[in-house]
Amino acid sequence: xxxxxxxxxxxxxxxxxxxxxxxxxxxxxxxxxxxxxxxxxxxxxxxxxxxxxxxxxxxxxxxxxxxxxxxxxxxxxxxxxxxxxxxxxxxxxxxxxxxxxxxxxxxxxxxxxxxxxxxxxxxxxxxxxxxxxxxxxxxxxxxxxxxxxxxxxxxxxxxxxxxxxxxxxxxxxxxxxxxxxxxxxxxxxxxxxxxxxxxxxxxxxxxxxxxxxxxxxxxxxxxxxxxxxxxxxxxxxxxxxxxxxxxxxxxxxxxxxxxxxxxxxxxxxxxxxxxxxxxxxxxxxxxxxxxxxxxxxxxxxxxxxxxxxxxxxxxxxxxxxxxxxxxxxxxxxxxxxxxxxxxxxxxxxxxxxxxxxxxxxxxxxxxx
Amino acid sequence: xxxxxxxxxxxxxxxxxxxxxxxxxxxxxxxxxxxxxxxxxxxxxxxxxxxxxxxxxxxxxxxxxxxxxxxxxxxxxxxxxxxxxxxxxxxxxxxxxxxxxxxxxxxxxxxxxxxxxxxxxxxxxxxxxxxxxxxxxxxxxxxxxxxxxxxxxxxxxxxxxxxxxxxxxxxxxxxxxxxxxxxxxxxxxxxxxxxxxxxxxxxxxxxxxxxxxxxxxxxxxxxxxxxxxxxxxxxxxxxxxxxxxxxxxxxxxxxxxxxxxxxxxxxxxxxxxxxxxxxxxxxxxxxxxxxxxxxxxxxxxxxxxxxxxxxxxxxxxxxxxxxxxxxxxxxxxxxxxxxxxxxxxxxxxxxxxxxxxxxxxxxxxxxx
Numbered sequence: 153x154x155x156x157x158x159x160x161x162x163x164x165x166x167x168x169x170x171x172x173x174x175x176x177x178x179x180x181x182x183x184x185x186x187x188x189x190x191x192x193x194x195x196x197x198x199x200x201x202x203x204x205x206x207x208x209x210x211x212x213x214x215x216x217x218x219x220x221x222x223x224x225x226x227x228x229x230x231x232x233x234x235x236x237x238x239x240x241x242x243x244x245x246x247x248x249x250x251x252x253x254x255x256x257x258x259x260x261x262x263x264x265x266x267x268x269x270x271x272x273x274x275x276x277x278x279x280x281x282x283x284x285x286x287x288x289x290x291x292x293x294x295x296x297x298x299x300x301x302x303x304x305x306x307x308x309x310x311x312x313x314x315x316x317x318x319x320x321x322x323x324x325x326x327x328x329x330x331x332x333x334x335x336x337x338x339x340x341x342x343x344x345x346x347x348x349x350x351x352x353x354x355x356x357x358x359x360x361x362x363x364x365x366x367x368x369x370x371x372x373x374x375x376x377x378x379x380x381x382x383x384x385x386x387x388x389x390x391x392x393x394x395x396x397x398x399x400x401x402x403x404x405x406x407x408x409x410x411x412x413x414x415x416x417x418x419x420x421x422x423x424x425x426x427x428x429x430x431x432x433x434x435x436x437x438x439x440x441x442x443x444x445x446x447x448x449x450x451x452x453x454x455x456x457x458x459x460x461x462x463x464x465x466x467x468x469x470x471x472x473x474x475x476x477x478x479x480x481x482x483x484x485x486x487x488x489x490x491x492x493x494x495x496x497x498x499x500x501x502x503x504x505x506x507x508x509x510x511x512x513x514x515x516x517x518x519x520x
Numbered sequence: 521x522x523x524x525x526x527x528x529x530x531x532x533x534x535x536x537x538x539x540x541x542x543x544x545x546x547x548x549x550x551x552x553x554x555x556x557x558x559x560x561x562x563x564x565x566x567x568x569x570x571x572x573x574x575x576x577x578x579x580x581x582x583x584x585x586x587x588x589x590x591x592x593x594x595x596x597x598x599x600x601x602x603x604x605x606x607x608x609x610x611x612x613x614x615x616x617x618x619x620x621x622x623x624x625x626x627x628x629x630x631x632x633x634x635x636x637x638x639x640x641x642x643x644x645x646x647x648x649x650x651x652x653x654x655x656x657x658x659x660x661x662x663x664x665x666x667x668x669x670x671x672x673x674x675x676x677x678x679x680x681x682x683x684x685x686x687x688x689x690x691x692x693x694x695x696x697x698x699x700x701x702x703x704x705x706x707x708x709x710x711x712x713x714x715x716x717x718x719x720x721x722x723x724x725x726x727x728x729x730x731x732x733x734x735x736x737x738x739x740x741x742x743x744x745x746x747x748x749x750x751x752x753x754x755x756x757x758x759x760x761x762x763x764x765x766x767x768x769x770x771x772x773x774x775x776x777x778x779x780x781x782x783x784x785x786x787x788x789x790x791x792x793x794x795x796x797x798x799x800x801x802x803x804x805x806x807x808x809x810x811x812x813x814x815x816x817x818x819x820x821x822x823x824x825x826x827x828x829x830x831x832x833x834x835x836x837x838x839x840x841x842x843x844x845x846x847x848x849x850x851x852x853x854x855x856x857x858x859x860x861x862x863x864x865x866x867x868x869x870x871x872x873x874x875x876x877x878x879x880x881x882x883x884x885x886x887x888x
Contacts (some may be wrong), residue, residue, distance in 0.1 A: 186639055206624030210576055232623065251626075255600065256574030258619075258626040264635050265640060271554055272633060288677055290670065295682075297665030298713075300723075301656065311655055314663075321774045324692050345666075406689045 154502045175199050175237060182263065184246075184277045189262040198241030198278045200224075202260070207232030210253050216242065216249035216276065223249075243471075244280035245504025246347050248273040266347050269338040275347065284356075286349040286507050292318035296351050301402040305393045306375065312399060313341055314407065315351050317358055319367035328407045329366045329415035329518040332395065332439075333510075334373045334424025336446075341372045347503045363514045369403055371395070373420070373427050386423075388430045396435055414462060417441035417517050421506045441517050445509040446472055446501050449480030452487035462520040464491040467509040469499035475493035480492050492516060543567050543605060546593055550631065552614075552645045553610065557630040560586035566609030566646045568592075570628070575600030577622050583616035584644065586611065591617075611839075612648035613872025614715050616641040633713050638705040643715065645838045652724075654717040654875050659727035660686035664719050669770040674743065680767060681709055683719050685733030695776045697734045697783035697886040700763065700807075701878075702741045702792030704814075709740045715871045721878055731882045737771055739763070741788070741795050754791075756798045764803055782830060785885050787811035789874045804828045809885050813877040814840055814869050817848030832859045832888040835877040837867035860884060 162232040179193035179201050191203035204212050204226060212234040226234035248268045251258050259265060265272040300309040308460040317328070333350065335343040344350040350368055357363045375391040418439045420428040425447010432442045433454055442450070443465035447495040450464055464484055466477045474495040484491035494512040496505040547561035547569050559571035572580050572594060580602040585591040594602035614817040616636045619626050627633060661683040668677040685696070701718065703711040712718040718736055725731045743759040772779040786807045788796040793815010800810045801822055810818070811833035818832055832852055834845045842863040852859035862880040864873040 188638065204624060206622050208578055209622035209624060252619055253624065253626065254574050254577035256572060256577060256621065257629055258621065259629070261625055261627070263637065270556065271629070288668070290677065293677060295665040295666035295667050297663040297684075298719075299663050300656070300661035309658065309661060316665075351666075 166504065167468060182276045184264050184266075184275050185262050186264055191262045192260060192276055194276065194278055198244065200238045200276060200278075202226055202234070202236050203262075204234045204251060204260065204515055205232055206253055206413075208236060209234070211252075211254060212262075213252040214249060215252065216237075217293060219223070242276075242278045243499055243502065243504070244278050244283075245499060245502055245507070246500060247276050247278070249276065250274055267338075267340045267342055268336075271338075280504055280510075285511055286330055286353050286356070288352055289359070290396045291355055293355050294318050294320065294351055294358075294365075296345050299402075299406070301399055303394055303398045305390070305398060310371065310394060310399075311341055312369055312371035312403075313345055314403065314406070315345075315354060315368040315370075317354060317367070319365065320367075320408075324408075327410045329417070330403060330409050331366055331417040331419060331441075331517060332400075332408075332421030333368050333369045333370050334418075334427055335370070336422030336424055337374070340374075341370045343503075344368070348507055348510065350507075350510060352394075353507060354514065357511065357514055364518065366514075366518060367403075367407060367409060369399065371399055373424055386426075388427065388434070391427060392431050392434060395431065400438070413437055413460070414440040415518055416520070417443065417463075418444060419443035419465070419510075419513060420447055421445040421509075422447050422501065440520075441465075443467075443509075443513050445506050445513075449476060450484060451480075452484055452489065455489075458488055460477060461489060463516055464489055465494070465509075465513050467494040467496065467505070467512065468490065469496045469501060469505035471498070471500035472505075490520070495502075541565070550644045551647070552632050552643050553630050559630045560644055561767065562644065562646055566612065568606045568610060568644060568646075570594055570602070570604055571630075572602045572628065572715055573600055573621060573623075574621055575601070576600060579620075579622060581620040582606075582617060582628075583620065584615055608647045610644075611867055611870065611872070612646050612651075613867060613870055613875070614872060615644050615646070617644065618642050622784050622807060626709060635706075635708045635710055636704075636715070639706075641669060646775075648872055650876075653879050654721050656720055656725070657724060657727070659723055661723050662686050662719055662726075662733075664713050667770075667774070669767055671762055671766045673758070673766060676765075678739065678762060679709055680737055680739035680771075681713055682771065683713075683722060683736040684775070685722060685735070685740075687733065688735075688776075692776075695778045697785070698771060698775075698777050699734055699736045699785040699787060699809075700768075701736050702786075702788030702795055703738070704788075704790030704792055705742070708742075709738045711871075712736070712738045716875055716878065718875075718878060721875060722872075725879065725882055732886065734862065734882075734886060735777060737767065741792055754794075756795065756802070759795060760799050760802060763799065764806055768806070769871055781805055781828070782808045782888070783886055785809035785811065785831075787813060787833070787878075787881060788815055788867065789877075791814040808888075809833075811877075811881050813874045813881075817844060818852060819848075820852055820857065823857075826856055829857060831884055832857055833862070833877075833879065833881050833884060835862040835864065835873070836860065837864045837869060837873035839866070839868035840873070858888070875888050 176195045181196045193201045212226045214224040226236035260274040263274040266275040303310040418428045425444035440462040446468045468477045477493045481491040481493035497509045499505040527721035547563045563570045568754040580594045582592040594604035628642040631642040634643040671678040786796045793812035814836045836845045845861045849859040864876045867873040
């Protein structure tokens with residue numbers, strides 16, 4: 153009996169140890185900190201340590217932590233700094249967060265800002281084991297340029313960012329296919345460069361000879377201000393008009409594009425996937441390649457003319473609903489489509505899923 | 521005696537009224553607010569109203585207010601919001617600020633962020649009577665593109681932003697002069713586009729036929745990390761090497777520039793003016809046009825070969841030291857230089873001074 157009791161105790165200790173590992177003391181400033189800022193810091197296991205100066209505050213909480221457990225409550229020291237470490241390691245990749253200081257929402261003064269959740273949020277990067285594919289390397293770099301294109305339908309000049317691959321400025325006769333790449337709900341046209349490193353992913357793959365160069369165009373997809381009404385009031389028409397009738401003709405007129413359906417792709421993450429789904433079905437004559445990143449699936453019966461579709465790419469993180477994506481791709485393949493699914497291991501509805509998705513998608517584009 | 525007493529009272533009332541004008545009740549959200557954010561607001565007189573949610577905080581202060589009076593202390597309401605109005609009207613144009621919440625430095629969650637003071641700060645725009653020259657209008661727009669150029673001297677790829685004028689993508693044979701345009705201390709290569717609207721100033725002047733199109737290149741000037749050591753430890757060599765030996769050759773190789781001294785200008789604001797001063801003197805064979813915006817002056821005796829210098833432009837705000845700028849320009853003219861001074865009325869060491877300076881400078885560039 154005593155032995156069994158001791159075994160039980162041992163099992164409890166082992167079990168507890170399994171959940172609360174020793175936190176490695178190798179914290180380093182996050183790569184997304186503002187210049188010169190020491191905090192927040194990340195360790196080799198993915199724990200995050202915060203340090204916030206607010207000497208007269210009663211409470212500082214961080215919305216980053218384990219899902220459903222309500223983030224990380226910091227502890228006040230006698231020096232006026234609030235400090236704390238996340239309860240567990242965070243998933244690899246990029247995460248949005250903010251502080252709650254005495255009940256008010258503020259950003260961490262240590263970090264850069266990233267537009268998400270319809271506001272500029274704090275961001276942190278947990279180094280991923282495969283981070284090399286989106287690292288800034290000593291390879292030829294493409295440019296990301298802000299364009300302001302006329303939009304009669306919204307009565308203003310609208311902003312887009314255009315990635316032109318390395319060499320674009322040199323060979324003045326070469327023309328390129330174009331990927332129109334959309335952000336998710338609450339984000340904007342800065343997301344794929346800032347959070348996604350789309351330009352670096354492209355630069356690296358081009359340098360390695362894994363893809364043929366193409367142009368990427370990123371613009372704002374929440375044209376009808378769904379951000380404040382929520383997705384329920386979403387209508388596709390305002391954005392579809394901006395994209396198809398205004399932006400694409402502008403890009404084709406001002407950049408060296410191959411301006412035809414078979415050399416034009418549309419992809420989007422999350423809400424951007426929903427937009428991609430709807431617009432590609434509405435305008436099969438405009439896009440030849442479709443990609444939904446954590447953004448739903450296509451049903452084979454939705455697509456009228458199979459011959460128009462060069463590729464359907466469906467992806468998500470393994471912590472989302474990977475079976476939905478895989479099953480949809482299987483059904484599409486059985487119906488005769490060139491469909492590919494990709495599941496990002498150990499990631500959720502976050503940007504590492506989408507960086508990896510872009511890396512998987514890019515070599516499949518404009519090959520047919 | 522009673523009459524004299526009443527007169528005195530009346531005088532005091534009038535005097536007080538003179539200092540505290542009636543605050544017009546026409547506050548509108550600042551144009552630099554994040555999408556959908558109602559606060560901060562600005563009225564037609566230039567007063568700013570703040571509203572910050574921090575229900576459990578004891579004190580919220582804003583570092584925006586009248587010079588030397590320590591900003592604006594907000595008052596807590598029963599609804600958990602701190603509100604307040606600046607003690608007086610602010611100067612026209614752009615201002616940096618931040619909040620102090622219970623002793624900690626945070627940004628206003630209502631505003632966009634602008635890099636200044638070596639951190640991303642809150643920003644506000646007081647509409648200027650002459651704001652039309654930097655407004656987003658329905659005219660052809662140039663692009664602002666991020667480039668990543670190799671920098672062996674700093675062992676990394678460095679970032680610059682390049683403004684290419686409208687039409688750059690169309691006429692593939694046309695070549696352009698280049699202005700290298702530097703930010704001030706604590707700012708970075710984003711400042712001239714974000715805070716300065718350099719691209720819109722150019723677009724508007726080109727549309728009005730006031731200037732011939734040229735390229736603008738903006739990169740980071742605090743190469744040797746003076747931001748944390750202060751200006752005392754500033755050395756020009758690291759930045760001069762990046763600019764002259766790395767960035768200029770890259771721009772000349774990758775953009776359609778007229779790659780010669782007489783078609784290359786350097787300008788900078790504040791610390792960027794100090795850099796411009798030093799580098800143009802060190803490298804007279806590289807730049808033909810020099811401009812210091814709130815960034816010091818040239819002494820005629822500093823310049824060895826007068827024939828190299830096409831233009832010296834000196835400017836500042838009327839609330840800085842306008843006589844220094846005017847007298848220096850006079851001395852330069854007397855010494856035979858093509859020198860021009862400009863004083864921005866009713867502005868201090870802030871971005872409206874520099875936006876106006878760029879507007880005055882641009883028509884004078886590349887004309888000789």
